[in-house]
Amino acid sequence: MINHPAFIFIIGSLLIPLLRGKIKQIYILSLPILAFFVILQLPEGIPWTHKFMGYEISMRVDKLSLCFSYIFVIMAFLASLFAINVREDGQHVAAFIYAGSSLGVVFAGDLISLFIFWELMSISSIFLILYRKTKQAIAASFRYLLLHTFGGSCLLLGICIYLTQHPATFGQIGLNGIASILILIGFLLNAAAPPLHAWLPDAYPESTPSGGVFLSTYTTKTAVYTLIRAFPGVEILLWVGILMAIYGILFAILENDMRRILAYSIINQVGFMIAGIGIGTPLALNGSTAHAFCHILYKGLLWMSAGSVLFITGLSKCTELGGLYKSMPLTLCFCLIGAASISAFPLFSGFISKSMIISAAAEEHLTLAWLLLQMASAGVFLHAGIKFPYFVFFAKEKGVKARDPPLNMLIAMGLTAFLCVFFGVFPGVLYNILPYNVEYVPYTPDHVISTLQLLLFSALAFFILLPYLQRKDTITLDVDWFYRKAAPYFLWFCEKPLQDFATFLDRESRRIGRAFLWFSSNPLNAIRIMKSMLHLMLVDTDNEIEVKIKLEKYKLKHLKEHEYIGISVGILAIIIILVLYLLTIIL
């Protein structure tokens, strides 16, 4: 167990509050390096198993889990470097427990430890939002917690049902039966697939400047890992992925907050990965893995540059920002490298990974899927590639005072930017660690030129459509409207009209009950009373007073004296009831 990289982070993080100053910073940076060397030493296979409640708990090391673990650890180092000056120890601890439990998920060989690490991830990640300490952040983190509890419950229920028929090993599950559907819902919620996605654009933009870098790395990508492992080639995922890719773009175009644009762009990018999983061929699965790898780097870079802007200016709305290119030139430079990577420009990392997924769609002759993915690729450049840098660093000068962020942030961004270009120029380094052995050449003349055309003409469209893309201080309603706005109305509906109706039903049924009681306590007399009352109401008689006196007499004796009806009447009544009962059954 000692050589499990997850525990290096989780246990190692607990020492952080005991250290001070430079030693603490060196310690924080050395943990990911240590974990990286431990991962390099891991033998492929199943290093250890353990019996737990009759189930086999195990750790599994194969090419898929290794590939994800490399990038998780690399990003843990880069994000920690970015966050090294954060004062609160709690943020460092939460970030490392979060990163460590993601590694736990990636190396989990069974569903039980997978679930435990899965929940640990969602709990630890909340603190990266809570530490922002604003009212909005606290509210958003509660909504985040509720949604993830729902997802976790689906997953747990699915696992429980699954375990009744299968061993606990975490492998290919495939879509068959209720258990697999519940597990899929649990995974898709963490992958932020609509309509289970609203927690992401709700909570991530409220996180601390450095917390966003961690958040953008782990939750959605562990979900991609679990989907590659459990549901490769499940066709519905292709369409879920395409929906995500386009959904993310549409909302990102409408957004005003720069970090919200990036949050929707995560949904868009994860959409490409999930579409790849839906295609399910070795090339497509390699593409999804490679895209997750590259995405973590360039999206981390974009979150770092947005985090730097937020850290320095305290602003994150496009309407408040603009013209920062003079005061934050280095940040702009790194941001543009991230933007070029996410847009999949040749020589940047996005190009060598996304093209695998799109080529896989072409190889399988999925024409519609191919067209939609190409459309989404054009849209990525529109929102993340140009819109984000344009409105933050160029556009109108807003007179915001700014400067480039501290050295550690610049070095972190510089290293990440270097890796984005490195993998774009030397794709073989990444292709060698992918799970399947598939020959793929990204740099063909046709491919490079068609990508360039697609992107350049998207840029042209952006500048032509610029008047329609100007931002106002607005937010865009998403699915979270249902639990943020509609839920209070629903509660009001429950408390007022529904409650009134319930009280009415309650009162009336009790009255009917009481009437029956009154009748059955002395049926003969009751009939007499009713007869006299009917008489008074309907018949105009002279002896009205006489009848009234009679009625009073009946009323007085109603509950005091009991009269007994003859047995024959009783039997007759029973027969009538029986016949009615039989009639209702027959009818």
Add this chain to the structure above:
Amino acid sequence: MTLKKTLKLLFYLCIGLSLLADLFIEAEHSLFGLDALPWFDAIYGFSSCVFIVFIAKVMGIFLQKRGDYYD
């Protein structure tokens, strides 16, 4: 201002070059014929963006609210 103009010129130059280069490159594979034609990606990229912005604008009519909507 001159910088802006130079950048613009460069941009159009890139567009022109990419269009020119496409005429000399054989398409590797074709899904439905049209996509093998030169300039398909340019036209498709441009029209996709116009389409996406149009759809987003229509959605915005219904979904965009003031920044303090939830407060």
